[in-house]
Amino acid sequence: MAHNYANLSTGVSRLFGRQDAVSNFSELCRCKGQILIQNDVWIGHDVTVMPGVTIHNGAVVAANSHVVNDVPPYAIVGGNPARIIRYRFSEDIIEKLQTIQWWNWDDRKISENSAFFTDTNVERFCELFYEEGLKKKSHVPDIPLPQGELKYVFFGDFAEPFSLWQRIIKEFVHTFRTDQERMLIILVEEQFAAASPQILSLLATYIDKLIQMEKATCSVQTCLCPEEQERAVFRKADYWITNRTKKTILHSEYAYENGVKMISGVDCPVF
Known part of the structure; x- marks a missing residue:
C-alpha cells in the first residue's frame, strides 16, 4: 500500500479529522497496480519489479535487480535501482x-x-x-475516429470477469467534467458488437446518464473497431488506457511505436 510521504504524516487516521480517511484511502494517495512485461524478456532470479513499470521487448533484467523505471527494448539492466548496462544489439x-x-x-x-x-x-x-x-x-487500414483535441482511447473489456469499462467512464467524466478539450473514445470490437448487438445501446444509455448526473461538458464517444484496424487507432490517439485483456501487451507495443502515453486502467485513481 502506498503512503504519501509529502504529507506531514505518512499514515491515515480518523484522528486527522476525516471520518472516512481509512475507507477512502485510494482518494488520498495514488496506488499503482499494473506491471507490463512484453515479449522475449528474460528476468533473472530474485528480481523485484515495482508497480507501474513496463519491461519492453527483448529486455534482460539481471538477477537480484530492483526495477523502478521502464526498461527500453533490448536493454540489459541490473542493480538497485536497475540501470542500463548496455543493449543487446545496435x-x-x-x-x-x-x-x-x-x-x-x-x-x-x-x-x-x-x-x-x-x-x-x-x-x-x-x-x-x-x-x-x-x-x-x-498497410494498416485507417480508422475514422471522432474529432477531439486530446483523445483518450480504451478498448472495451465488456466480457472480462474483472472489467474496467464502467469505472473508466465514470472516473473520466468526474475528473474532466468541465474540460471540453478532452474526449474519451470507447472502442468496441466489431465482432463482439455483432454477437452482442445490445451493447451499443446499453453503453450509450450508461454514458448519457453519467453526463447528465455530472452536468459534464467533456465528451465520451463510442466507436466500432475491426481487429485489423486496432493498430491504426494508436496513430490518432494521445492517451491509451490499459485493461486486463490478453491484447494489452500487443496494444502496449502499438502505443510505444506511436509515442502514445499510457495510463493504467487498474491504478487508483486512474486519472
Whole structure:
C-alpha cells in the first residue's frame, strides 16, 4: 500500500479529522497496480519489479535487480535501482526487430524459421524479414475516429470477469467534467458488437446518464473497431488506457511505436 510521504504524516487516521480517511484511502494517495512485461524478456532470479513499470521487448533484467523505471527494448539492466548496462544489439538492429515483431507471428511461421532463434547472425534475420514487417506496418487500414483535441482511447473489456469499462467512464467524466478539450473514445470490437448487438445501446444509455448526473461538458464517444484496424487507432490517439485483456501487451507495443502515453486502467485513481 502506498503512503504519501509529502504529507506531514505518512499514515491515515480518523484522528486527522476525516471520518472516512481509512475507507477512502485510494482518494488520498495514488496506488499503482499494473506491471507490463512484453515479449522475449528474460528476468533473472530474485528480481523485484515495482508497480507501474513496463519491461519492453527483448529486455534482460539481471538477477537480484530492483526495477523502478521502464526498461527500453533490448536493454540489459541490473542493480538497485536497475540501470542500463548496455543493449543487446545496435540501435539499427533493435529498430528492425521492433518492426518485424516475430513474437506476433503464428506458431507455424515461428517453427518454419526456428533455426534463426538459436543463431547469433541476427543481421541475416533482419535482412530477410524487415521489409515484410515494414509493409505490414504501413498497410494498416485507417480508422475514422471522432474529432477531439486530446483523445483518450480504451478498448472495451465488456466480457472480462474483472472489467474496467464502467469505472473508466465514470472516473473520466468526474475528473474532466468541465474540460471540453478532452474526449474519451470507447472502442468496441466489431465482432463482439455483432454477437452482442445490445451493447451499443446499453453503453450509450450508461454514458448519457453519467453526463447528465455530472452536468459534464467533456465528451465520451463510442466507436466500432475491426481487429485489423486496432493498430491504426494508436496513430490518432494521445492517451491509451490499459485493461486486463490478453491484447494489452500487443496494444502496449502499438502505443510505444506511436509515442502514445499510457495510463493504467487498474491504478487508483486512474486519472
